[in-house]
Amino acid sequence: MDMGFTSELLKTVTFQGLSSTPARLMAAGASLVIWALSVFVLVELSFRFEAAGIADQVGLVAASIILVHYSLSGRFLLADIATWMALRTPVGVLYRNDRKILDRAREEILRLAGQHSLASFLPYSNINPAVARADAFEVFKQQEAGTLQSWLDDSQNLNTAAYLVFQIALVEQALAAGDYPKPEF
Incomplete structure (x- = not known):
């Protein structure tokens, strides 16, 4: 299963450009x-x-x-x-810029969630245990219930989902480099 890892995805889900x-x-x-x-x-x-x-x-x-x-x-x-x-x-300028970055990350997570069941990436936890952290299961639950979009309105929840997608992307990067054998789904 391939999420379509790109460096742009990594920049988006790590909120690159967010003000300090x-x-x-x-x-x-x-x-x-x-x-x-x-x-x-x-x-x-x-x-x-x-x-x-x-x-x-x-x-x-x-x-x-x-x-x-x-x-x-x-x-x-x-x-x-x-x-x-x-x-x-x-x-105000910083706020608008930060809002754009957060909105872009939210859109990317929703796009990925529309293409894949995020829970289907659980086998990646054999390579990266962070994929199966306790808060990741809340993301899986929200996606399964169909409430992910509204759940992501809270910035803490957005951060949780972005962290999960980041961890999945890291595994995909390692798999693409041939560092690990492809897990069974």
């Missing part, structure tokens, strides 16, 4: 600075509007724009601005 904890911390710090500067600029603008005597007019215009936007779109303008800004901060 230090990168996330730096992105969170930079994002916090951006938000703090944004608040500072808004407060500074309000003081300048107040000093110029136009704070009431600017507030009325802003409230009118927010009301018209809400009336036309059914969405709150300030929430839209905050969402737009959050997606462009360093932590």
Whole structure:
């Protein structure tokens, strides 16, 4: 039985490109600075509007724009601005990149599960005992029950399934290299 091992599969199920904890911390710090500067600029603008005597007019215009936007779109303008800004901060960019990597791994696992019963790879445990770890049986159970797709929505479960596929791929790589005799299925 061949899973179709490729180096791309290995990169996908090992979440290659996922941001590191230090990168996330730096992105969170930079994002916090951006938000703090944004608040500072808004407060500074309000003081300048107040000093110029136009704070009431600017507030009325802003409230009118927010009301018209809400009336036309059914969405709150300030929430839209905050969402737009959050997606462009360093932590937002990292989040979107990490989400793409996790989604790609999920799609690959589901594709493989659609082609093979993952439990059918249990004979590989003679070569690599990690294929028969206790958490692998939960993956087998979810696939058998037809709930694998929704089960993979949890990142911990996705990690468990990716680890299983990685271990199977390692065995296939060793078999392809001729390091072990092909197990009986």
